[in-house]
Amino acid sequence: MLSKRKRAADVLDEKIIKSTVGYLRKSMSQETLEVIMFLKLNWDLVTLVDKSKAIVQSKSSDDAGGV
Numbered sequence: 001m002l003s004k005r006k007r008a009a010d011v012l013d014e015k016i017i018k019s020t021v022g023y024l025r026k027s028m029s030q031e032t033l034e035v036i037m038f039l040k041l042n043w044d045l046v047t048l049v050d051k052s053k054a055i056v057q058s059k060s061s062d063d064a065g066g067v
Contacts, residue, residue, distance in 0.1 A: 017040070025033055 021033075021036060021040075028036075
């Protein structure tokens with residue numbers, strides 16, 4: 001489980017990314033925007049997999065510990 005501080009930092013990071021992309025997209029080519037969005041999507045998928053693995057591991061630890 002993420003701490004409140006970590007969740008707040010994640011939300012802030014996401015807002016900064018959205019703000020930066022929103023600001024820069026006016027001066028970027030369509031191709032550059034596509035690359036950025038592709039990388040962002042891949043990053044989201046990678047971090048989702050990491051979080052999913054952590055949840056599964058946590059559940060299996062709880063089961064093994066008899067909790």
